[in-house]
Amino acid sequence: MNTILKTSHLNKVYRLGGLFNRIRINALDDVNLTIESDAPAIISIVGESGSGKTTLAKVLLRLVSPTSGSALVYDRLIAGKGEKPSNREFFSTLQPIFQNPFEAFSGYRTVDSYLFETAVRVARLSKTDAVDAMAEALRLVGLDYRDVRGKYPNQFSGGELQRVSVARALIPHPKIIIADEPVSMIDASLRMNVINLFLSLKEEFQRSFLYITHDLATAYYISDYIGVMYRGCIVEFGDARTILSDPRHPYTQLLIASIPQVGQKWEVRKMALADIEAKEFQFEGCRFYNRCPIAGDRCLVERPSATSLTDGRDVYCHFA
Amino acid sequence: MIRLNNIVATYTTVRGQVDAVDGVNLTIPDGKIVGVAGESGCGKTTLLKVIYGDLLYPLALRQGSVEYEIDTVSGRQVTSRNIKDYWFKYISYIPQSSMSSLNPVVRVCKQFFDFLPVGQRTDNTLAEIREYVRSLDLPPEAIDAYPHQLSGGMRQRIMVAMATFFKPEIILADEPTTALDVVVQKGILMLLMDIQAKMNNTILFVSHDMGVHYQITHKMLIMYAAKAVEFGDSEDIFRAPLHPYTKMLIESLPLIGDDRVRTGIVGRPPSLWEDLHGCRFAPRCPLVTELCRIQEPALIEHKPGYFVACHYAGNTYQKNEIAMQ
Numbered sequence: 001m002n003t004i005l006k007t008s009h010l011n012k013v014y015r016l017g018g019l020f021n022r023i024r025i026n027a028l029d030d031v032n033l034t035i036e037s038d039a040p041a042i043i044s045i046v047g048e049s050g051s052g053k054t055t056l057a058k059v060l061l062r063l064v065s066p067t068s069g070s071a072l073v074y075d076r077l078i079a080g081k082g083e084k085p086s087n088r089e090f091f092s093t094l095q096p097i098f099q100n101p102f103e104a105f106s107g108y109r110t111v112d113s114y115l116f117e118t119a120v121r122v123a124r125l126s127k128t129d130a131v132d133a134m135a136e137a138l139r140l141v142g143l144d145y146r147d148v149r150g151k152y153p154n155q156f157s158g159g160e161l162q163r164v165s166v167a168r169a170l171i172p173h174p175k176i177i178i179a180d181e182p183v184s185m186i187d188a189s190l191r192m193n194v195i196n197l198f199l200s201l202k203e204e205f206q207r208s209f210l211y212i213t214h215d216l217a218t219a220y221y222i223s224d225y226i227g228v229m230y231r232g233c234i235v236e237f238g239d240a241r242t243i244l245s246d247p248r249h250p251y252t253q254l255l256i257a258s259i260p261q262v263g264q265k266w267e268v269r270k271m272a273l274a275d276i277e278a279k280e281f282q283f284e285g286c287r288f289y290n291r292c293p294i295a296g297d298r299c300l301v302e303r304p305s306a307t308s309l310t311d312g313r314d315v316y317c318h319f320a
Numbered sequence: 321m322i323r324l325n326n327i328v329a330t331y332t333t334v335r336g337q338v339d340a341v342d343g344v345n346l347t348i349p350d351g352k353i354v355g356v357a358g359e360s361g362c363g364k365t366t367l368l369k370v371i372y373g374d375l376l377y378p379l380a381l382r383q384g385s386v387e388y389e390i391d392t393v394s395g396r397q398v399t400s401r402n403i404k405d406y407w408f409k410y411i412s413y414i415p416q417s418s419m420s421s422l423n424p425v426v427r428v429c430k431q432f433f434d435f436l437p438v439g440q441r442t443d444n445t446l447a448e449i450r451e452y453v454r455s456l457d458l459p460p461e462a463i464d465a466y467p468h469q470l471s472g473g474m475r476q477r478i479m480v481a482m483a484t485f486f487k488p489e490i491i492l493a494d495e496p497t498t499a500l501d502v503v504v505q506k507g508i509l510m511l512l513m514d515i516q517a518k519m520n521n522t523i524l525f526v527s528h529d530m531g532v533h534y535q536i537t538h539k540m541l542i543m544y545a546a547k548a549v550e551f552g553d554s555e556d557i558f559r560a561p562l563h564p565y566t567k568m569l570i571e572s573l574p575l576i577g578d579d580r581v582r583t584g585i586v587g588r589p590p591s592l593w594e595d596l597h598g599c600r601f602a603p604r605c606p607l608v609t610e611l612c613r614i615q616e617p618a619l620i621e622h623k624p625g626y627f628v629a630c631h632y633a634g635n636t637y638q639k640n641e642i643a644m645q
Contacts, residue, residue, distance in 0.1 A: 048501030048502070048503065048504070049472070049501055157588040157589075158360075159584075159588070160588070187359040187360055187528065188359070188528055188529070188530065188569060188572065188573070189359060189565075189568070189569055189572060189584055189585040190359075190584050190585070190588070191572070191584060192572045192574070192582045192583055192584035193583075193584035193586070194584075195574075195582075195584075196581075196582070196583065196584070214501060214502065216502070216576065217531075217573065217574045217575060217576055218574055220574065220575075220576045220577075221574035221582065244576050244577075245576070245577055254503055255502060255503060256576065257506075258502040258503045258505070258506040259502055259531065259576065260502070260505070260506070260509075260529060260531030260532045260534065260535045261531055261534075261575055261576065262530055262531050262534045262558060262570060262573055262575070263534070263558075263575065265534075265535065266506065266510075266535055268510065
């Protein structure tokens with residue numbers, strides 16, 4: 001059994017404001033996720049902006065260090081106290097894909113130079129092997145090396161360029177790819193091509209994905225596991241299909257009721273508006289308290305801990 | 321009613337001129353929410369700018385005209401050249417990014433004064449503005465705050481309040497909820513629908529999210545590569561779209577609770593710099609024939625109020641074929 005991803009008591013605190021009115025924002029607040037499986041998995045992290053999902057990705061990519069707690073990816077300690085893998089081992093375990101491919105590649109360099117550098121520096125291939133590895137990686141994402149060679153980013157459409165950045169990530173044969181909102185900048189007609197590419201890479205080439213998104217429909221379509229985040233806390237975590245077809249946490253229910261789906265008109269329901277974000281981060285009890293339709297007195301003072309249900313999911317709610 | 325007569329809108333760049341909207345002929349009815357959908361670069365924002373009369377260099381209206389039905393005191397004709405005089409009173413605009421539209425160093429209430437004549441900038445009007453903002457479910461202190469103190473959703477509500485304060489007949493909304501989360505988005509869209517139901521104005525709503533169009537629009541305009549390809553009642557378009565592009569676009573959306581395999585549309589939209597002839601969707605269309613590559617289909621009325629630009633629209637045999645793809 002492989003531990004694909006395990007975080008224990010992961011915390012990240014940002015401090016905002018001046019010397020006297022300083023406030024603490026717990027961008028990650030005691031995040032515990034464990035995914036163990038022999039087969040590769042696609043794990044989705046969903047939530048609104050300011051929910052801490054990008055901070056989680058940054059901790060896993062070692063772009064920020066956590067305040068406390070630890071994270072393991074494929075049995076290698078990525079963050080926290082202990083012996084860390086070397087840079088080379090780290091980058092051949094996990095690789096990132098970013099939101100906007102036009103910002104990920106410089107407009108003044110050809111895109112194949114990025115692939116070449118990854119092959120030579122991270123995968124440590126010789127220059128001739130590097131070209132073969134590039135051609136192979138581009139073939140996996142449905143592109144031809146001859147069409148990519150010598151081209152600049154503005155000569156691609158968003159969908160094609162995102163495929164190139166997937167190809168770049170594949171060159172060192174990583175076990176897991178961390179994709180932070182990979183399709184939100186891509187047109188609707190091309191979006192599904194990238195999403196289907198993730199699925200086929202998982203099934204045919206045994207790559208896992210951590211898919212960070214705010215789009216629940218695509219998360220439902222591709223993921224095996226889903227974690228819903230709200231203001232730095234995980235509120236519900238477990239099997240994707242179970243959670244999205246029968247949400248138990250009131251926040252997950254609110255999210256699903258708000259998706260604009262074709263074929264299903266919205267119910268008109270009065271919603272409590274969100275408070276100022278920084279204020280919600282300071283709540284001592286449940287952070288969803290002020291918007292929750294079923295909140296009781298207990299929610300105001302006590303932070304709910306994980307309740308494991310019989311179907312294997314964790315719900316962080318007193319009334320689960 | 322807004323009549324668009326063969327609009328050709330051109331951007332001038334160092335490379336030359338490019339037609340971002342190329343020959344759109346439409347009549348937009350009153351009192352409806354009209355959705356405009358299409359990929360980035362298909363001309364939907366440019367079309368909105370033409371209707372708003374915001375024709376500054378490098379954008380120019382090379383051909384065609386826009387007619388609005390406004391009763392002016394002097395009886396002069398209102399076109400896209402002089403619609404500027406009626407901004408906010410008759411036609412208003414909700415932009416995508418509220419953060420770059422609001423002045424960061426001026427309190428929100430003062431910014432409401434920007435479009436008032438100097439004589440009307442009184443405490444009375446301020447009280448009216450407060451009352452109006454309160455009716456839109458905003459906390460009363462929001463009006464005295466600086467823009468950065470408000471959340472994205474609240475700022476966008478302020479933009480909606482500004483755009484609707486004078487009860488304009490036409491509201492143009494350019495992706496007003498794209499940067500927002502689904503929960504906040506639903507709140508804003510519900511607010512827009514409420515306002516529209518009360519004031520009965522025409523809203524032109526640009527978005528690339530077909531789900532949003534399904535929720536709020538009465539009529540839809542689908543654009544592809546600077547052309548209008550389909551225009552009709554939203555209900556008809558979502559039930560049985562006639563253009564293959566619309567059909568594939570709607571079918572590519574994943575739904576929660578539906579495990580069927582979805583596919584995107586292969587290929588990419590043509591570059592507008594190239595010499596385009598024939599149907600612009602032809603290279604990506606599964607039903608393409610020789611006719612499509614040679615002759616450009618015109619936007620034809622297939623049934624009352626339903627326009628499609630496809631040689632084979634309404635042909636049932638062809639439609640089954642798409643379902644099989």
